[in-house]
Amino acid sequence: MTDTAQRRTVAKVAVHPVQAPPPAGDRRRRRLADQARAYGFLVGGLVCFALFSWYPAIRAVVIAFQKYTPGGEPEWVGTANFTRVFQDPEFSAAWRNTLTFTLLALLIGFAIPFVLALVLNELRHAKAFFRVVVYLPVMIPPVVSALLWKWFYDPGTGLANEALRFLHLPTSNWSNGADTALASLVIVATWANMGGTVLIYLAALQSIPGELYEAAELDGANLLQRVRHVTIPQTRFVILMLMLLQIIATMQVFTEPFVITGGGPENATVTVLYLIYKYAFLYNDFGGACALSVMLLVLLGAFSAVYLRLTRTEGESA
Amino acid sequence: MSTRTLLSPAALARPRGKAVYWTVFTGTVLLFVIAFLFPVYWMVTGAMKSADEVARTPPTLVPERWHVSGYTDAWELMQLPEHLWNTVVQAAGAWLCQLVFCTAAAYALSKLRPAFGKVILGGILATLMVPAQALVVPKYLTVADLGLLNDPVAIWLPAVANAFNLYLLKRFFDQLPRDVLEAAEMDGAGRLRTLWSIVLPMSRPVLGVVSIFALVAVWQDFLWPLMVFSDTDKQPISVALVQLSQNIPLTVLIAAMVIASIPMVAMFLAFQRHIIAGIGAGSTKG
Numbered sequence: 001m002t003d004t005a006q007r008r009t010v011a012k013v014a015v016h017p018v019q020a021p022p023p024a025g026d027r028r029r030r031r032l033a034d035q036a037r038a039y040g041f042l043v044g045g046l047v048c049f050a051l052f053s054w055y056p057a058i059r060a061v062v063i064a065f066q067k068y069t070p071g072g073e074p075e076w077v078g079t080a081n082f083t084r085v086f087q088d089p090e091f092s093a094a095w096r097n098t099l100t101f102t103l104l105a106l107l108i109g110f111a112i113p114f115v116l117a118l119v120l121n122e123l124r125h126a127k128a129f130f131r132v133v134v135y136l137p138v139m140i141p142p143v144v145s146a147l148l149w150k151w152f153y154d155p156g157t158g159l160a161n162e163a164l165r166f167l168h169l170p171t172s173n174w175s176n177g178a179d180t181a182l183a184s185l186v187i188v189a190t191w192a193n194m195g196g197t198v199l200i201y202l203a204a205l206q207s208i209p210g211e212l213y214e215a216a217e218l219d220g221a222n223l224l225q226r227v228r229h230v231t232i233p234q235t236r237f238v239i240l241m242l243m244l245l246q247i248i249a250t251m252q253v254f255t256e257p258f259v260i261t262g263g264g265p266e267n268a269t270v271t272v273l274y275l276i277y278k279y280a281f282l283y284n285d286f287g288g289a290c291a292l293s294v295m296l297l298v299l300l301g302a303f304s305a306v307y308l309r310l311t312r313t314e315g316e317s318a
Numbered sequence: 319m320s321t322r323t324l325l326s327p328a329a330l331a332r333p334r335g336k337a338v339y340w341t342v343f344t345g346t347v348l349l350f351v352i353a354f355l356f357p358v359y360w361m362v363t364g365a366m367k368s369a370d371e372v373a374r375t376p377p378t379l380v381p382e383r384w385h386v387s388g389y390t391d392a393w394e395l396m397q398l399p400e401h402l403w404n405t406v407v408q409a410a411g412a413w414l415c416q417l418v419f420c421t422a423a424a425y426a427l428s429k430l431r432p433a434f435g436k437v438i439l440g441g442i443l444a445t446l447m448v449p450a451q452a453l454v455v456p457k458y459l460t461v462a463d464l465g466l467l468n469d470p471v472a473i474w475l476p477a478v479a480n481a482f483n484l485y486l487l488k489r490f491f492d493q494l495p496r497d498v499l500e501a502a503e504m505d506g507a508g509r510l511r512t513l514w515s516i517v518l519p520m521s522r523p524v525l526g527v528v529s530i531f532a533l534v535a536v537w538q539d540f541l542w543p544l545m546v547f548s549d550t551d552k553q554p555i556s557v558a559l560v561q562l563s564q565n566i567p568l569t570v571l572i573a574a575m576v577i578a579s580i581p582m583v584a585m586f587l588a589f590q591r592h593i594i595a596g597i598g599a600g601s602t603k604g
Contacts (some may be wrong), residue, residue, distance in 0.1 A: 036556045037509055039431035045423030046438065048415075048478035051464075053445045056456035063456060070462055119522050122325050123343055131594050132587070133350045136358065141588040143556040147563060148361055151572070157373050159360060165376070191353070196597060203598030210322035217326060226324055252451040255540045259560055273451055275542070281545070282453045291457045296452045304447040 002034040002245055030245040052109065062288035070286070091292075093267040100182055101189075101271065102176075105250040109190035109244060113197040118227070120198070122204045129204075135195035145192040146259035150175065153184055153260070158215050175260050178268045185256045185269055193249075197242055204238035207230070237310070244307040248300055365389060365573035372569050388573035396562050396574050398555070402581075405554040406541070408470045409536040412477035416532045417525070419478045424487035425513050429499060441493070445481045451541065458545050468549040473536060480535075483528045490524040491517065527596050530589065539581050 028100050064081055066074040085091055087235040137145060152159040153174035175184040212230045221229060232239070256275040257263055263270040263278075270278075272292065279289035329335045364372055365388040367381045392398055427435055457476065466472040476521045495518060502512045506532060518525070540556050553561065555578045563571055 034430070035433055038426045038432035038435075041422040041426035041509070041513075042428060042432055042438070044419035045478060045484065048419060048475050049442060049445065049481075051460060051479075052457055052476040053448070053453075053479040053481075054441065056453045056460055057445075057448055059456040059459065060453060063459075068459075070459065112468060118324070119342065119346055121323055122339075125343060126347070128590075130346070130350060132590050133354045135586070135590075135594065135597075136354055136583065139582045140358075141536075141540075141556050141582065143540050143559050144579050145525060147559065147571070147575055148357060151364075151568070152357070157375055157377070158337045159357075159377070162375065162377060181583070191357075199594060199597045205323070206598075208323075213322055213324060223324065231324065248449055250484065252449055258540075259563075276455060277541070277545075280458070286455060286459065293452050293455055297448060299450045300452055301447050304449065308443075 050282060057297075060290045061295045063287055064294045066287055067287040069284070073108055077287065081287040085288050085291050090270055090275055090278075092269055094270045096270045096271060097182060098253070098265075098271045098273075101186060101253055102247055102250045104186040105189060105246065105268060106123075106243065107196060109245060109250075110197070112190065113194040114201060114239075116194070117198045117201040117205060118231070121202055131199060134198050138195040139191050140192070142192060142255045143259060145188060146256050149184075149188040149191070150260045175269075176265060181261055181265060181268045185253075185260060188256050188260065189250065189253065199244070200242060201235070204235045208234045241307065241310060244303055244310070245313045248303050248307070251296070251300055251303075361572055362576055365392075365569055365576055367569060369567055369569055370573075371587060372572075385569075389577065391567075391570045392574040392577060395567065396558065398574060398577055400551065401553060401555040401558040402497070404470070404552060405537060405556075408473040408554055409533050410475040411470055412536045413529055413532040415474045415478050416480060416483060416528065420480065420484045420528070421487055421525075422513070424484050425491055425517060428488045428491035429494075429496075429517075430509065442481045442484060445479065446485075454541060457542075461546060466546075468547055468552045470552075472546045473543065476542075477532065477536065480532075483531060486528060487524060488526040489520070490521055494520060511594060526592060529587075530596070533585070536584060570594060 063074070065076060065078060067077045067080075068074045116134070120127075120134075123130065140148075141189055155161060155171075155173060155176055155178070158174070160174055164171050173180055177182050208231065212234065213226055216226045216230050252273050253271050254277065257269040257274050258277070261269040263274055273296070276289050276292045276296070279292060280286045325335075330339055337575055363381055366384045366386065367378070367388075368383065368385055371378060372384060381511060383459075426432055427439055432438070461472045466475075466595070499512055499516060503509075503518045507515070536554075538556070540560075543554050543557050544560075547557060550561065552560070558576060559571075561572075
């Protein structure tokens, strides 16, 4: 379709006479008009980026050093916001929880989709079924997944304990126990999000040339050795990229703790983003919220920079 | 399939290979049914049990009697039509704003050579390094200053500041041959006309991808609408579900959860081929 459209326009133009170049005096005016038109196209996008992306980034840093109440006159307070936030016992809990969550999500939420994609790539039947079913939870709104699992985790009538009883295993407190709450939330996040990882990793697996496996087999490599010496090195870049993306996403976890546990029990599931939300909307402390945002921003920015660096260099070498 | 994978076709053809293959295949199907389909089944049927039956241990696998009242109650008690409509308005507006403003800006950056175009593009790409959630508080304050709280515009305009979609469009426009556009111009078509009748028709695939991303993002979002819509009547379904979940009977809440999931799941099932292909292709090419 693209091809014919292209040919049609080119053919139409060919019968036109070549236009004479405009006189020199007009050229500058013409260029100015071109610029005006270009900015006419740009302006809507620019205004939105300025208002909702660039300005908030600057503002986060500014307010982090202010006492700020909406509508009132902001007041410079130096690093008081940071020291106050540091002294909050919830601060260390939130960072500890967020980092543990990220680490657990990497261990559980990365290993499972990885193995699943490996298996799916070997199956020659019902391919469409597997792909649709694994991606189905991603399409369910995160709030619904969270509420669904909150119901599963119900200590009395929940499906999770019912399954344990069915298997004659001891029941658990799941999201209601201080020891198990964070891991329970990781299961929810993994269930809800792994479809994307599986599909992306599957696409990467399909790009591995079959001859490499043949050659490895001729060299006497068994199944595990082939995974280790062919599959993993061949998809190293995608693995790294998916890992970084997942770290960036899980460091911003909010919906699951907010909906399922409300940060409890005993602050076991308060995350950094949740704490930012609390500072802003429960304590009305926007300075503290922005100080926390800046810390999260710096850390995530570093991860993102690595990610962009990686994708950029890979794109150039390809 | 012509390309071979981890296992050789010869190994799979052997009787032992076949037995192992079918065992793994059956195991994977079972795993997928239990892990991904069963929770959904549990949700859909849980909403049809009676209040008494849904709280019973051990639970019943199939409702003893099928009640539709959970769904009808949810529809009326939780004012679902209103919240669904709010979500549709928010998602449709965000989609339209992104299509208009992101497409225009991407076209300008790609083909119209604006002065400082490189700087602007750099500024836009830099926002990719700043994950959106980390900036919600200052963004909220800006929206409050503009008087946009409890207004769907608070969803629409920030959605335009989406560097990922804009860059996707720009890269696609970069690949369009310049001579086609110049030819259209010589034919007397203005910039807008060229964009509308040459560039956009050629860009249907990328516009489809951007549209799906835009719609899904708004429908699934929670934190931002939670902050922006304090007014219950304006809340989208995701926020309303959580706010109402405390004081509503379980079966009614579950029914509402099912209803809230239907639009995106239906869209996914309708466009599954494109969406699945898009996820695989888009990501490996970076």
